[in-house]
Amino acid sequence: MKLYVMYNGLADDFPREAMACSGAPLDPKDCISIPTTTILIDHPKAGYILYDTGWTSREKLTFPTSPDEYIVNTLDRIGVKPEEIKYLILSHLHKDHAGNLEPFKNAEFIVSELEFLQVASLLLQNKISGAYVAADIEAWTKANYKWRLIREQYEVVDFVDGVKLISLGSGHAFGILALLVQLPKTGNIIIASDAIYGSINVGPPILPPGVIMDPPGWHKSLAYLQEKAKEYDAAIWYGHDLAQFQTLTTADEGYYE
């Protein structure tokens, strides 16, 4: 099994207070840079498994700054065509994680049932806002995607040999799927996505991000992931941690096995 970390650009306009809440008022001019990453697993039996797809192309963004950072181009550089992806696991449906679903024509899409149903409900009420992009979600309703909804909450769900879903409840989003990957050489890794933005949130002291939809749920998700990291002796890879990202081997440099 090979695991590739794909880099999907640096957002340089992320308010510092939104990364970790110090209690100060959110100053939109006091910004930090945060990376966005997606993961490709080349599994000996299951085939290609993709975890997230990066930033949407349906909103005008100042990033990714280079075509190299779009997922389809990153995959192309390691010789993988989007049609070859068999499973697409979406951590949640925010615009920096579930953009660009269209090229993955043959994949089964796996998402938290809570997240899926709440987003569908918002769409029907014309209330899509924040990090969800109405144009993306409307397009998904017209596409004939095959969705698999994960109903479990706060459970570790077997996916394929060496890959488990850690299904969380509401917190940062309505529902998040983290990933537990068991690599023979590297060891176990929990890919937390936005359940934990970065090490600054973990503390001590614990500092939640500035914008979360369910604060007690966010704390519960953090505690659950920490418990699973202990139980499985796993490292945690955060959703948007620049310092940690700089220590990782990217898909252009190599892979984990």
Ligand SMILES: [Zn+2]
């Ligand atoms: Zn994110």
